[in-house]
Amino acid sequence: NAGVTQTPKFQVLKTGQSMTLQCAQDMNHEYMSWYRQDPGMGLRLIHYSVGAGITDQGEVPNGYNVSRSTTEDFPLRLLSAAPSQTSVYFCASSLRVGGPGELFFGEGSRLTVL
Amino acid sequence: DAKTTQPNSMESNEEEPVHLPCNHSTISGTDYIHWYRQLPSQGPEYVIHGLTSNVNNRMASLAIAEDRKSSTLILHRATLRDAAVYYCILRSGATNKLIFGTGTLLAVQP
Numbered sequence: 271n272a273g274v275t276q277t278p279k280f281q282v283l284k285t286g287q288s289m290t291l292q293c294a295q296d297m298n299h300e301y302m303s304w305y306r307q308d309p310g311m312g313l314r315l316i317h318y319s320v321g322a323g324i325t326d327q328g329e330v331p332n333g334y335n336v337s338r339s340t341t342e343d344f345p346l347r348l349l350s351a352a353p354s355q356t357s358v359y360f361c362a363s364s365l366r367v368g369g370p371g372e373l374f375f376g377e378g379s380r381l382t383v384l
Numbered sequence: 385d386a387k388t389t390q391p392n393s394m395e396s397n398e399e400e401p402v403h404l405p406c407n408h409s410t411i412s413g414t415d416y417i418h419w420y421r422q423l424p425s426q427g428p429e430y431v432i433h434g435l436t437s438n439v440n441n442r443m444a445s446l447a448i449a450e451d452r453k454s455s456t457l458i459l460h461r462a463t464l465r466d467a468a469v470y471y472c473i474l475r476s477g478a479t480n481k482l483i484f485g486t487g488t489l490l491a492v493q494p
Contacts (some may be wrong), residue, residue: 375427
C-alpha cells in the first residue's frame with residue numbers, strides 16, 4: 271500500500287519557470303490538500319479538495335493552481351516560480367469529507383527557486 | 385478558523401510522562417481536536433484526535449477539558465524517539481480544513 275506519493279522529492283527552479291508537483295493516493299480518499307512549510311515554521315494550507323472536480327483555497331493560495339480530475343491525483347502547479355516559493359511542500363489526504371478524519375501525509379517535496 | 389495556542393518548547397526526561405498543553409478557546413461545536421507530530425525531515429504523523437471525551441490509543445492519550453477550550457496530549461513514557469514538534473490543531477467537521485499552528489518542540493533528555 272503506497273499511501274500518499276509525492277514527486278519529485280527535490281527540485282530546483284529558476285525565477286519565472288513553471289512546474290507541477292505531483293500527488294497521488296491509492297486509498298480512495300475523498301479529501302486531499304497541499305501545505306507548504308518554511309524553515310522553522312508550521313505548515314500552511316495552500317489549497318484543498320473535497321472530491322473530484324472540487325477545489326478550494328486555503329491560507330496561502332496565491333501563485334499556485336490545483337485541479338482534481340480524478341479521486342487519486344491532486345497536482346499543484348506553480349505558474350511563475352518566485353524565490354518566496356522556496357519551501358517544502360506536503361500533500362495530505364483523508365478518507366472522507368466530514369467527520370474527524372485522520373490526515374495522511376506524503377514525504378514532502380523540497381523546492382528551491384533561484 | 386479557530387486557532388490553537390501551544391508553548392513553543394518543552395523538555396522531558398526519558399521514561400517519564402509528558403503533558404503537552406493546548407488552548408483553543410474559540411473552538412466550535414463541530415471542531416475535532418487533532419494532534420500530529422513531525423520528526424526532523426519528515427512529514428507530519430497523526431497521533432490522536434477527539435471531540436468531547438478523553439481518548440486513548442497506542443501512541444498517547446488525549447484529555448479534553450469539559451468546556452473543550454483546552455486539551456492535553458499525554459505521552460505516558462517519553463522515549464528519545466518522541467522528540468519532535470507536536471501540533472495541536474482544530475479540524476472543522478464541516479470543511480475538513482486543518483490549519484496548523486507553530487507547535488511545541490519537545491526535547492527528550494536521556
